[in-house]
Each structure stands twice: as C-alpha cells, then as structure tokens.
Amino acid sequence: MPVDCGSKLQSFGSKLLRKKSLAEARSLETPLDRCLTVWHLLFYAIAHMAGAGVYVLTGAVVKSNAGPGAFVSYLICGVASLFTGLCYVEFATLVPKAGSCYTYTYLMLGELPAFVVGWTMLSDYIIGMASVAKAFSGTVDALCNHTVSGFFKQHMGTFHHGPSQIFDDTWDMVAVALILSLMLLVVAGANFSLSVNIGLSVLQLLCLATVAVAAFVYGSAANWTAGGGFFPYGISGVVQGATVAIFAYSGFESVSNAAEECRNPRRDLPIALLSSLGIIAVLYVAACLGISYLEPYYELDVNSPFVSAFSRRGAYWAEGFAAAGTLLATGATKLATMYVIPRMAYALASDGVILKCFANVNERVRVPLPGLFCGTALAAVLAMFFKLEFLADMVSMGILLSYFAVGLDLFVLRYLHFASGDKSEVPLRDWASDRLSSSLPWLGTLPGLKRLLGGFVVACFLCGGAVDYAVPQLTWWSWLLGCITLAAVLVTGGLLCAYQPHEVAEMYESPLMPLSPLTTIFINAVMIVKMQFYTWLRFLLWIGVGLILYFSYGIRHSTALEGGDAGAGAGGEYVSLDDTKPEKNNDNNDGKDGANLNEEKRPVLSGSS
Known part of the structure; x- marks a missing residue:
C-alpha cells in the first residue's frame, strides 16, 4: 500500500512538471496567419x-x-x-x-x-x-471639464454604495x-x-x-x-x-x-x-x-x-x-x-x-x-x-x-536543459576550470550548479526584503543584514558566471551570458518583495482561482506527454538546421517576402551529446 501511494504521488508530481517538446515548439506550422x-x-x-x-x-x-x-x-x-x-x-x-x-x-x-x-x-x-x-x-x-461623467450620472444614475476604493460611482x-x-x-x-x-x-x-x-x-x-x-x-x-x-x-x-x-x-x-x-x-x-x-x-x-x-x-x-x-x-x-x-x-x-x-x-x-x-x-x-x-x-x-x-x-535553457543525468559534470569556463576546480570540486557538477542557482534566487529575495524593510530603519544591524544579503547575491552570481553556457543552433545569443538572466532575476525579485500586502493578497486569490481551474480541468486535458521533453535531462542537443529537411509552411506565406519561412528548417533533438 505505501508503495502504491508513493507511485501515485510520483505520477501526480510528474504531471505537474511535465514539459512540452522543444523540437515541436520550434515548429513553424500554425493555424494563425503569418503576415x-x-x-x-x-x-x-x-x-x-x-x-x-x-x-x-x-x-x-x-x-x-x-x-x-x-x-x-x-x-x-x-x-x-x-x-x-x-x-x-x-x-x-x-x-x-x-x-x-x-x-x-x-x-x-x-x-x-x-x-x-x-x-x-x-x-x-x-x-x-x-x-x-x-x-x-x-x-x-x-x-x-467633467461634463461626460456628469452626463452619465444625470441620465444613468450612480451606485449608492458609499465611498469605495474599489468600485466606481457611476457607469x-x-x-x-x-x-x-x-x-x-x-x-x-x-x-x-x-x-x-x-x-x-x-x-x-x-x-x-x-x-x-x-x-x-x-x-x-x-x-x-x-x-x-x-x-x-x-x-x-x-x-x-x-x-x-x-x-x-x-x-x-x-x-x-x-x-x-x-x-x-x-x-x-x-x-x-x-x-x-x-x-x-x-x-x-x-x-x-x-x-x-x-x-x-x-x-x-x-x-x-x-x-x-x-x-x-x-x-x-x-x-x-x-x-x-x-x-x-x-x-x-x-x-x-x-x-x-x-x-x-x-x-x-x-x-x-x-x-x-x-x-x-x-x-x-x-x-x-x-x-x-x-x-x-x-x-x-x-x-x-x-x-x-x-x-x-x-x-x-x-x-x-x-x-x-x-x-x-533562460538560465535553465542555457545551462541545465541539455545536461545529461544528475551526476554529470557541467563545463566550466577556462578561467574557472584553472582557478576554481581544485579548491571547489563540487563546482563542476550538475548538483552544484543547481544548488548555486537556488541559492542565488533565495539571496535575491532576501536582499529585496532587506532593502525594503531592514535598511530603511537606519540601524547597524539592518545595514549589516543588507550587506550580507547583497554579498550572497554577488558571490553566488559570480560563481554562476563560471559555467560555460550551452550554445543552441539558430538562436540569437545575448552577449556576456549569464548577465542578462541573472540581472533580470535579481531586479524583479527585489521588485516583487516590494509589492504591497493587498497587491500580494489579490494576486494569491487570483492564483487560487486559476489553480481550481487547473486541477479540475487542465491537469486532465493537457496535451503534454508524460515524461516531458525528450531533450531535457537526456543530453539532447540541436542538430544544425542546415542538416534537416525543410518544414511544410503555412500556405499564406507563399511569396510574401524574400526572407520568408519557407527557407527555415525544423530542428531535431538527438539522443545524446
């Protein structure tokens, strides 16, 4: 019975985290009009x-x-x-x-x-x-000069609910x-x-x-x-x-x-x-x-x-x-x-x-x-x-x-998505391999990378909390807390820069990777923490409504396959688009411009790197 219960929980968890196929998502076919x-x-x-x-x-x-x-x-x-x-x-x-x-x-x-x-x-x-x-x-x-609102108040009336911060007083x-x-x-x-x-x-x-x-x-x-x-x-x-x-x-x-x-x-x-x-x-x-x-x-x-x-x-x-x-x-x-x-x-x-x-x-x-x-x-x-x-x-x-x-x-795509197995090694940049691999042997492993990413995300939220709540109190302990959390962000972020990003064929690659995703994570984590209580409350209530819809309908009707993307966690890599056959394109694209999608090709995932 415990085994059966555990397998059911594992199956339920796999449904919650199942993924779309990256190869299928790159398909250019669509019922919409590419115009x-x-x-x-x-x-x-x-x-x-x-x-x-x-x-x-x-x-x-x-x-x-x-x-x-x-x-x-x-x-x-x-x-x-x-x-x-x-x-x-x-x-x-x-x-x-x-x-x-x-x-x-x-x-x-x-x-x-x-x-x-x-x-x-x-x-x-x-x-x-x-x-x-x-x-x-x-x-x-x-x-x-407010004649429009006056007109509607006169001819359509007002809502007699008294002063309100939520509802308007007229149509x-x-x-x-x-x-x-x-x-x-x-x-x-x-x-x-x-x-x-x-x-x-x-x-x-x-x-x-x-x-x-x-x-x-x-x-x-x-x-x-x-x-x-x-x-x-x-x-x-x-x-x-x-x-x-x-x-x-x-x-x-x-x-x-x-x-x-x-x-x-x-x-x-x-x-x-x-x-x-x-x-x-x-x-x-x-x-x-x-x-x-x-x-x-x-x-x-x-x-x-x-x-x-x-x-x-x-x-x-x-x-x-x-x-x-x-x-x-x-x-x-x-x-x-x-x-x-x-x-x-x-x-x-x-x-x-x-x-x-x-x-x-x-x-x-x-x-x-x-x-x-x-x-x-x-x-x-x-x-x-x-x-x-x-x-x-x-x-x-x-x-x-x-x-x-x-x-x-983006960080997951460029550093984790194509990793092969939980115990695999992940490539480091040359400078990191020479200077850090001996003193920090766990740095070159996939679990080490995952822990660093998790630590960076947590440090970003803690830093946001310190900046918003502690530092404004202008006490020595609040400034110390702010400095500690900021140092944690800089240390974990700096170590994440030691990893070599995966190159994905036919994709624009932003310079100075992983500066873009790490900066985006940090700025928005700090801003999320700064949101007011009632903003958080409305957000959580709305998410609750959505989760009711998901667990009553979405989880049973999802088109995603069990087990997720064939390339995730299996060392999948992209084959150059030049080595694949052209994909059938939307009929509405014929002859629309010189760089149309008929020249695009469909990517595939190989089984191992």
Whole structure:
C-alpha cells in the first residue's frame, strides 16, 4: 500500500512538471496567419509601452520623486529592461510561438509553473485593457471639464454604495465604448489591425515630438535649477523614481506573443524588440527633460502635466497637441493591448490547460475569436464598475512575475536543459576550470550548479526584503543584514558566471551570458518583495482561482506527454538546421517576402551529446 501511494504521488508530481517538446515548439506550422513584418512588430511594441506614462507618469516621477533628474531614473529602467528584453529575444528566436513567457516556462520548468505564469499574464492583459480604457475615459472627461461623467450620472444614475476604493460611482460607458471599438478592429485580422496600429502610433509619435520641441521653446533652463537644483531629492530620489518608472517600460515583452504571426520571426523579433526599447527610452528621457524645462517640478499638475503647463503659458496649439497625444496614448494605440488577449488565451487552450474552445481559430480572419470575445466582455465589465487605481495595482505583480520567470527560464535553457543525468559534470569556463576546480570540486557538477542557482534566487529575495524593510530603519544591524544579503547575491552570481553556457543552433545569443538572466532575476525579485500586502493578497486569490481551474480541468486535458521533453535531462542537443529537411509552411506565406519561412528548417533533438 505505501508503495502504491508513493507511485501515485510520483505520477501526480510528474504531471505537474511535465514539459512540452522543444523540437515541436520550434515548429513553424500554425493555424494563425503569418503576415506580420518587422514594422508591424516595432510599432506594436511601441504602442504597448508609449501609453499614458509618457504624458502622466513622467510628471508624477519628476514632481514627487526625482525632480529634473528623473531622466536618470528612466535611463536606469531602460538599461534594466534591456537585460529582460535580451532574455525574451533569445527565446522568441528559438520558439516562434504565441504564449510568450508562458510557453518558455512550459518548456523549461514544467506545466504547473507555466500555468501560474500564463494565468497571471492572461489576467494582466485583460485587467490592463480595462485600466487603459479607464485612463482614456478619465482623459476625455478631464478635457471636457467633467461634463461626460456628469452626463452619465444625470441620465444613468450612480451606485449608492458609499465611498469605495474599489468600485466606481457611476457607469463608465466611454471606457466600454473604447474596448468594443478596439475589439472590432482586432476582429478584422492581424495584418489589418496592426497596420492601423502603425498609423495611430506614427500620429502619437509626431504629437510627442511636437510637444517635446514646444516644451523647450516655451520653457526656461532656470526651471531646471529652481527649488533645489537638478537633483532636488538626491540620489535616493532618483532610485525611488526608478522603482516607479520601471512599469513605464512594461509591454515590450508582448511582441513575442506575435511570434506565431510573424513572417520571419528569427530575424524580425530581435530587431523590433530591441529597437522599440531604445526608441521608448529616448522618448521618456525627452519627456522628463522637456516637462521640467517647461515648468518648475514643484508646480507640475501630476494629472495632466503637459496640458496644464502649456495652458498656463497660453500655448494653446501645443496644449492641443498634448491633449491629442494623451488621447492617442491612452486610447487608440491600445489596439496592441486588445490584440494580445486572444493570442494568450489561444496559447493556453492549445495546450489544454484551459477550455479548448479558446484555441479555435476563425478560418477567414485567422483570429482566435472565442478568446477575443470573452476577453472583451471581461475587460468591459471591469472597466464599467471598478476604479482605475484598483485595477492598476492588480497588474504590477503579474508583470514582475513574468519577467522573473523569463530570466530563470533562460538560465535553465542555457545551462541545465541539455545536461545529461544528475551526476554529470557541467563545463566550466577556462578561467574557472584553472582557478576554481581544485579548491571547489563540487563546482563542476550538475548538483552544484543547481544548488548555486537556488541559492542565488533565495539571496535575491532576501536582499529585496532587506532593502525594503531592514535598511530603511537606519540601524547597524539592518545595514549589516543588507550587506550580507547583497554579498550572497554577488558571490553566488559570480560563481554562476563560471559555467560555460550551452550554445543552441539558430538562436540569437545575448552577449556576456549569464548577465542578462541573472540581472533580470535579481531586479524583479527585489521588485516583487516590494509589492504591497493587498497587491500580494489579490494576486494569491487570483492564483487560487486559476489553480481550481487547473486541477479540475487542465491537469486532465493537457496535451503534454508524460515524461516531458525528450531533450531535457537526456543530453539532447540541436542538430544544425542546415542538416534537416525543410518544414511544410503555412500556405499564406507563399511569396510574401524574400526572407520568408519557407527557407527555415525544423530542428531535431538527438539522443545524446
């Protein structure tokens, strides 16, 4: 009986950690339409990132956190986002499939961790769409002197539940109208919807460029030094501003969700993702410098800094451009947010972990319509009844979790995924082999590598806790605790750099490996610890709902095979694509461009290295 119970537990555990085949995940066949070019992807990523943060968040960071030196906060966040972006680039070129971090986690860590990441991402996209619609509605209402909200209160009434931090006090029909309008554009198909997105994004960038130039025309350099100088809050203010500004870059990772509809994903995705990060960094720096040049930081209106500042100076034409840019940033260009919702649901449903009806793709428009309609309905309900602040708090945890997971996934891919057996040796770099192998013999073993990785992850979370809770108390023991945890991060991270990464054929490889995954893990672990209690509570409650769905449906209907990827833990390695036969490609790709996927080849896994 104990033996039978143990075998059942082992079987149950294997189901939770079963993995998708990496060879199958690299297949280029798809029921979706591979029609997107690098321009579609570039402006898709820009539209995701260049939202209300350009016109609103910059004012808040400048006024409350860093002063005119806020541009340094955005530069810090840009560099941090670059490391995360490199992790996504490596995976996106290896696995050109929808699902983004969910798919990567399924391949590297197994089904249950992937479901937690995917469920969180799907909810974040839906809640993010509702948040965007609420921001758009608020912007329209503010520009109309609150006549819109007054109209709905007069003709539709209010909710008589008293003051609430969660529920809105009236029907937000403007937000619902925006969500329905974006859904209709997405229904038309990927090529049409993202082509429209290009036009809207270009208009937004032109508005922003005009606003930035106008700020330097109507402003004064004296505003940069007024009220305490260029860095009135000091270095600590710049760092605090960075913790707020980091969310302004969120959204670049969503471009990997379009990999399954990209004509040439292994060429275009790295260009689009990294270029969009650079463009957005320049835009945020220009916005910070421009608004602080236009008006002293302590006089800014955090709700609409550019519009209010231009209005006070009588620059009404510039005010109009700022208002138009704000509407585009919070509304029209959020077509990219609506686009990703059905693709994420499609990825989860294709693996059987949520209802398989969401994997149905309409043959005419090549769009997963069930996911689109359901996501639209949920976003509309959230936007109609809930406050913006409540919705925004729920999104932040999911963003950080997916970033943390992709860093861990990449390290597992490059160092652990192709290892052969628990007792095998792992290759060290030449300098480490010469200097460390004799003094640390366990360093060259697979268990040693796993323990080091686990120690690094734990040290990152402990360091985040020390920075957030202990160090601010300004006592000797709190500083000592902070120094110890930081030293643990540096020591374990330094030892992890001693290992030789596995080279995967036909995949973009970021420089200075493992700097990208380790930096991504550290930054996001620290940020996760800093989340407020109620953010954690909402996140855990939502994960609980997802786990009920998974254990009641997903675990029994998953399409993953028992035993996982044939290449995991079996010394699998990639055969060069030049040695394999061309893969049958989607019929819609014929003759679409000179670098189409007919030239791609399908990878296979060999049994041993």
